Amino acid sequence: DQQVKQNSPSLSVQEGRISILNCDYTNSMFDYFLWYKKYPAEGPTFLISISSIKDKNEDGRFTVFLNKSAKHLSLHIVPSQPGDSAVYFCAASHSGTYKYIFGTGTRLKVLA
């Protein structure tokens, strides 16, 4: 039962361009969404979050958009930098639970 899906296992983007990573979910009870970045041999690192009362949250080069009706969120990175190359996981939870459900991840490669 994959409640959180990242359908693109990999993405390549030229340095300076925009990276768009997508995530779909099925559980309408989810009300918090997070993006994590993971480098090889390291644990996931929290990047940015959004709650279901918002449709956009911005932090520097990173913006997360939430479309509740489509049960879809996306992470925009602009401009993309080679250091952004990593695996990006989206994760979702709903109030009343301690756990996050993770997607399978998208490997982003930013080409110099």
Added chain:
Amino acid sequence: EPEVTQTPSHQVTQMGQEVILRCVPISNHLYFYWYRQILGQKVEFLVSFYNNEISEKSEIFDDQFSVERPDGSNFTLKIRSTKLEDSAMYFCASSAFDGGPYGYTFGSGTRLTVV
């Protein structure tokens, strides 16, 4: 910056043996978690721990698994009798709040290989 520390970084064990994975969460965090990632698959929730007891656990976290906070700083995951399919990266995480928009701080993980 405060970090979550996990030891060992790599553990190889024989099938049927017991293993203990160790974690030192961030000192002022109150919520502790174990997740795992089987190679090439998604990060899966195992268990959350708060106020010295399990607050939530997944179907994966069966009787072979247990967690403990033996003192004020360590948080351990024990697998009593390891199986081949327990081979995975195990991530410990901690947070000051119970999830929500704040996320967790993850450790670097322990790679468990069961042979």
